[in-house]
Amino acid sequence: MCLPFFFRLEVCKDSFGLIGWSFGIKDCLPEMIDSNFTFCYDKVNTAAIAVSMEVETLEEKEISQAVIGRLPRYFRYLGELKDQGVERISSQDLSELMKVTASQIRQDFNNFGGFGQQGYGYNVEYLYREIGRILGLDRQHNFIIIGAGNLGRALGNYLNFERRGFIFRGMFDQNPELIGMEVRGVRIMAMEEMEDFIRENDIDIAVLTIPKTSAVSVAERLVKTGIRAIWNFAHVDLNVPEGIEVENVHLSDSLMKLSYNIRRERVKETEETK
Amino acid sequence: MCLPFFFRLEVCKDSFGLIGWSFGIKDCLPEMIDSNFTFCYDKVNTAAIAVSMEVETLEEKEISQAVIGRLPRYFRYLGELKDQGVERISSQDLSELMKVTASQIRQDFNNFGGFGQQGYGYNVEYLYREIGRILGLDRQHNFIIIGAGNLGRALGNYLNFERRGFIFRGMFDQNPELIGMEVRGVRIMAMEEMEDFIRENDIDIAVLTIPKTSAVSVAERLVKTGIRAIWNFAHVDLNVPEGIEVENVHLSDSLMKLSYNIRRERVKETEETK
Secondary structure, eight states: OOEEEEEEEEEETTSOHHHHHHHHHHHSOGGGOOSSOEEEEEEEETTEEEEEEEEEEOHHHHSOHHHHHHHHHHHHHHHHHHHTTOOEEOHHHHHHHHTSOHHHHHHHHHTTTOOEETTTEEEHHHHHHHHHHHTTTTSOEEEEEEOOSHHHHHHHTOHHHHHTTEEEEEEEESOTTTTTOEETTEEEEEGGGHHHHHHHTTOOEEEEOSOHHHHHHHHHHHHHHTOSEEEEOSSSOOOOOTTSEEEEOOHHHHHHHHHHHHHHHHHHHHHHTO | OOEEEEEEEEEETTSOHHHHHHHHHHHSOGGGOOSSOEEEEEEEETTEEEEEEEEEEOHHHHSOHHHHHHHHHHHHHHHHHHHTTOOEEOHHHHHHHHTSOHHHHHHHHHTTTOOEETTTEEEHHHHHHHHHHHTTTTSOEEEEEEOOSHHHHHHHTOHHHHHTTEEEEEEEESOTTTTTOEETTEEEEEGGGHHHHHHHTTOOEEEEOSOHHHHHHHHHHHHHHTOSEEEEOSSSOOOOOTTSEEEEOOHHHHHHHHHHHHHHHHHHHHHHTO
């Protein structure tokens, strides 16, 4: 099972091309290079010429969920830097801004082929775009929300998702009083309509904002529709077959973690005043 | 800096007490035992007598945030087992139920002194209560919500928090039209009233459900009130002094992680059909 691996080598116009080139090759393990690769030349900005090489490697085995969990935060900071007009940033400066070590940043980016050039820093615009592409944000995702309670309505009204390409398409609830009402122009439908709606409207993601008692059976129905992902706010773990992604947001768990840390601080204070 | 460390040894009534006892001592490193310890005898249930010993150790250095992050999930599963009337569970059975390795469970519980006895399993009721205590759920936490938008109102209406001892006390917004309205019997107040309210009502936790543009300045005001913790839903990282806990719930980040995994599955499928 192979996934495309993007290896990128940036050669500065002013530097001796061959040195830059051999340095890049050294970093690239021979087993990562497939005979079937392509060269693309692309002028990134006036200071650098980028050479990308597409090779095949076992990407999905090498990238841990911990690294993936950190990518959205990189994406957020790079987006802010881009909006401020910053063109290049060193791993050191990014490290200070994000309060993670520069070595962590370099290690994380190496998972995807580096994106940088030693002593020259990262191209913000390019890195932002590439991380966005890796996160799958270069394509649109249609989502539905199941459960038209307070949390479901809050998520339906959240415009930031739209900006990232996540489009709110439908809402479902079992309460007959809510059916036919609208949340930001999207109609609330009966649970019986769910399966057909998913198939007919190219829905990728179902957001579950229903009580845990019904979440398990609804998830089973979702799996049968061939949905790609479930964003689960119900306070229960869902068992779904491989290939369907589940991302849990267990708000009570997050609050308990906070409570643990409050307690730890309290104990510390008591010890200090002893 | 020392924190209390609870070492617990369970001796089964039917078994030979001394064997159980020496087994416990072997597990306990000499440097963990302080001269100043206490014995407490406490009958847990008809099957077991529990002996606990309080020793001092560097708890806060040894327990990683990763372990703490897993405690609420243990707490949730143990609560469900307790409700089902289960009295004892082996690490093997708990492992199958929670889909984590038995060795992970044993390692995690060892951080807090074990709670179990080899070949006998864990006492569900006791473990549930102890993890609850470690998580600080044995005391009440008062919280306020800043931002009376959809998400703020959804969190204010969430009754599960109350059941865990998190009490919703006040809500604040800068929109004059919302001020004076109520969410589940709690009045929405003006932002100017925030500082006095926190000091007068023993507020531990502030929940931030405001846009990122105002979150940083509101967090600065919160820090000055001596608040213990911020539960941050604003899409920005907050810099607060040590001793104040911040737990971030960045919903867009969670959605992007989902999107990454959808993309990875798509690429996998494409490769397989090649």
